[in-house]
Amino acid sequence: MSFAFAQSGHAADADPIKIGHFGSLTGKEAAFGTATRKGIILAIEELNAGGGVLGRPVEYVGEDIQSKAGESATSVKKLLSRDKVVAILGGNPSSNSLEAAPLCQNAKIPMMAISSTNPRVTEIGSYIFRICFIDPFQGAVLAKFAHDHLSAKRIALLTPVTPYGIGLSNALRKRFTELGGEIVAEQKYAEGDKDFKAQLTSIRTQQPDVIAATGYYTEAALICLQARELGLNVPVIGGDGWEAPQLVELGGKAVEGTYYSTGFSASNVAPEVQGFVKRYRARWNGEVPEAVAALGYDAMMLYADAMRRIGTTDGSKLRAAIAATKDFPGVTGRITIDEQRNSSKRAVILTVKNGKTEFVAAVAP
């Protein structure tokens, strides 16, 4: 008995620390999983180049969930039982994280969701964390930005009837009213609508300083086009649902001077961000890192930081260490894990200028 214990203790010194990652490397959501994987691998290679964590090398164990429902659970089961990973990284779409989280919670292995913004993800249990921000947070950031940087007093909301849009608009309304601003018009539309002239015409009568369009990029671009056609030339703002090349392609001149919030921008001038962008481009053939890549990198580095603080990879102790993370210097901002196990950090505001996105400011709600 004691012999077996000693041997396993000895083996642990040389054994790598296995970190599991699940994400879509193929299929329609492949862009998210692939970029996240690249960020994680970069972090692991840097950790190993610096002598590993707790004197042990870190090993990447990846599973491709093929953009299919149900694969997240299968992959995580494999990672937990066969590979015996000490922590899990992953979940881009919230649906993937919601599948995997109960398994990690039962196995008492920490899981860090990468870009799942649905608040329910971390509500599953005490072992489930999140490295990105959640929708209400973004809404508050947008309100603060409109108030401080755009000196807006009157905002008109144009909200799609989706959980994302409603969540964002509610948070924006709450924070903006707290700051002393006024929501002068609230118009809604259904996802997939293409005609917004009616809503914009009635918004125009209220003369807002800023229009907040809390939907996705196609609708945002059409809204900007139609607003300009109606002679409404005020700034339009939105959340990270705007982040896609199609915004500029479709919107053209109409989206110039609009603003949106997101978790990370490669054009952020902060030295830690520029250092990361440079290392990432050197490792991955000159590719510019997207937000999900930076989030994957930060999640891995945050795990390493927590392990170093407690000197072990034991699940329950690691969980407590992650939960106690405060002011961790990540490339997506200084991360503090709050009581709901979400990351609290600054969001980045980007603007469209000459057909390109440009960094404007980092804003805390």
Place this chain on the structure above:
Amino acid sequence: MTEFLQQLLNGLSLGAIYALIALGYTMVYGVLRFINFAHSDVFMVGSFIGYYVGHHVPENTVWGGLVVLFVAMAGCALLGMIIERLAYRPLRGAATLNVLITAIGVSLLLEYSGQVFFGATPRTFPSVFPSTNFTLGTLVISSNQVVVIAVATLLMVVLELIVFRTKIGTAMRAVSLNPKAAQLVGVNIDVVISFTFGLGSALAAAGGVLYALNYPSIDPLMGVMPGLKAFVAAVLGGIGNIPGAALGGLLLGTVETFVNGSQWSTYKDAIAFAILIIILLFRPAGLLGKASVEKV
């Protein structure tokens, strides 16, 4: 007051597009007594032809825009005639239900072939006509709205002239009135039906290009909603009745826009369709339709 006029203008330009599509439904119904569900997908193909041609003509010129419009209309007229020849003509004389199901089949075929050939991701329609804004006091009129209303009005006038002032138009009306009798007096029914499909499809293509000008994000399933609305517009005006389809389209577009601009925008389709039900309760044949007794 300005808001009212602005909304009216928005509504009319949306309604004009519905009207163009509705005309195709109504004409085919007029001669064949069935609903051509593939019509809304011909509308989609029209925008895609416009998209491809639009990349080969100089942007923001009137003649470039007219070339795009003309090529899309000609292409879809051909497509409409091919559909009729291959899918509907073999079923002529068969039960209406069979033809109706075939129409749904053709519609799905076009939608999903579109996804294969054009891709499922939305494309950005080029701005083919020059675009500027005219201001009239506080009323803002965009040149696209002017183009939509002008082109739609022109096409409707041309259609009216074709149907009432030409030989083929007279033949169409004859077939619509009584196909057997028309055949007996020497009308070539195949040519007339083929022509009707071509004409209707050309109007749908014009609608498609105009729609894409105003809402420049196009995809293979873009025809579904406007197609449904246009069908409703055709029924509203009295199916089979050409001025009725135009009136129905304008009315539906305007009502939808006014609801959209109000606090009940989420219910816009529900309200538009509720109005349809109410009108049909009082006028079962539609606004301009004549109630006719079905002869057995």
